[in-house]
Amino acid sequence: MAKLVAQMRLIAGALALAFMVSLSAPVSAQQPSSVNPTADAVKEQQLLDQLKMIQGRVSIPDEKSGMLVHPAGREWRQFHTVILKWIGGISIIGMLVVLVLFYLWRGPMRVKSGYSGINILRFDGLERFVHWLTAVTFVILGITGLNITFGRITLLPSIGPEAFSAWSEWAKYAHNFLSFGFTLGVLLMFVMWIGRNLPTAADVEWLKQGGGMFDKSNSTHAPAYKFNAGQKILFWIIIGSSAAMIISGFMLLFPFYSGLTVGNMELAEIFHAVVGVLFVALILGHIYLGTIGMEGAFGAMADGNVDLNWAQEHHSLWAKEEIQAQRIKGGVMRPAE
Amino acid sequence: MARMKFLCDADRCIECNACVTACKNEHEVPWGMNRRRVVTLNDGKPGERSISMACMHCTDAPCAAVCPVNCFYTTADAVVLHSKDLCIGCGYCFYACPFGAPQYPKVGNFGSRGKMDKCTFCAGGPEADFSQEEFAKYGANRLAEGKLPLCAEMCSTKALLAGDSDVIAQIYKERVSRRGYGSGAWGWQTAYRESIAT
Secondary structure, three states: OOOHHHOOOHHHHHHHHHHHHHHHHHHHHOOOOOOOOOOOOHHHHHHHHHHOEEOOOOOOHHHHEEEEOOOHHHHHHHHHHHHHHHHHHHHHHHHHHHHHHHHHHOOOOOOOOOOOOOOEEEOOHHHHHHHHHHHHHHHHHHHHHHHHHHHHHHHHHHHHHHHHHHHHHHHHHHHHHHHHHOOOOOOOHHHHHHHOOOHHHHHHHHOOHHHHHHOOOOOOOOOOOOHHHHHHHHHHHHHHHHHHHHHHHHHHHHHHHHOOOOHHEEEEEEEEHHHHHHHHHHHHHHHHHHHOEEEOOOOHOOOOEHHHHHHHHHHHHHHHHHHHOOOEOOOOOOOOO | OOOOEEEEEEEOEEEEEEEHHHHHHHHHOOOOOOEEEEEEEEOOOOOOOEEEOOOOOOOOHHHHOOOOOOOOOOOOOOOOEEOOOOOOOOOHHHHHHHOOOOOOOOOOOOOOOOOOEEOOEOOOOOOOOHHHHHHHOOOOOOOOOOOHHHHHHHOOOOOOEEEEHHHHHHHHHHHHHHHHHOOEOOOOHHHHHOOOOO
């Protein structure tokens, strides 16, 4: 038995030897004229396929320059030059078209029972200051932000490169520094108005009736506290969008700060731009309702006063609170004429 | 006219950084900025590669496409240049550039960045050739003198080639056929949407 095993091992060894010889013979016959000493070196396409970027080491102090190839910049370019222009154009122009059509169909929402001549203080000095701090900085941030995306195709051809660059540079500084004012405004607004913007049972009814906005006969007036459900939704969208804008904006304001990479900043820019154009479109709707869309509303943010009849129609529950608390201007209730 | 390109033969680059130093000195590039750098991949491991990289002067350059003030232009030699008078330092070219070429004199100053600076292929800027203003903003204009970029001229192993696309591609192909293997035209596919068949 042991003899048989030894014989088999011998045969297997001989076969293996013959196999190896047969393999090595053609290899030595086809020896290349030169040897590639770097055959196992990294290959560009392989790295790009695997890692989507090529990162190495540099001996200069600027460590971030170790990024050799970062093709994601091409996708960011596609977003910035094509996709963003469509999103921004459709949302902003679309909103303007909707508002014009709505105005033509609905007209300004009148105070149905006319003005009473009695004022209620709707927003005190602090509330108005915070609102206008946020509003003014928002408008400037919005215009200077849109300039970065749309200025080149709209303003640049008409005013020329030198004037456009001068304006854009100041616009950039305004955008960078007014962001701090906007951040403060949003923070104060959040603290000041959050209590009034928590959902209540009245909001469900208000939403069911669409706030009376779509009733051309102007006879639907859903009861509401200081802020109706629409305003509460607006408040929360503003807080959410502002947080998104502030966080992504500060990432762009402090390039490469605490380990930010170019990829992070590209994403932040995409986020900042998309939320930004939608935010501008939303605020156009807010401006419409606060000015020409609704009679008697603008005074609330101008001198702070609204007419008692306006308050009773649009914010009946709030008006009741104010009357009960004797906070009506002048303190005298006169019947409506 | 020529179609100017850079080509770094990674098989020859020894990471001596002479190109980096030559560039900085020739153009008096301010402290803290480098128009060219040498990146080493797999440093200290088998298969290590070093590649000298600067602006590749892309075909259909992404920086020019995204610039909000349209300050870039392409010369007759296909060199991508920009005007520092028009640049507002927004940093968008840096986000779009696949090679990290744009540099800014200020990094953290609330993102104000200052005027962007990058490799000019030693071709100066929009100002008059050899003028003081041109040198102060963009550095030397060797192309107007009939010379090629100094980084490639200085290269001790002739790894870095600069010049007309057809000429440098031919030199590289001859090298490859003589030594029997290529090293990849790093960045070409991304910058020019083509590579060199070897």
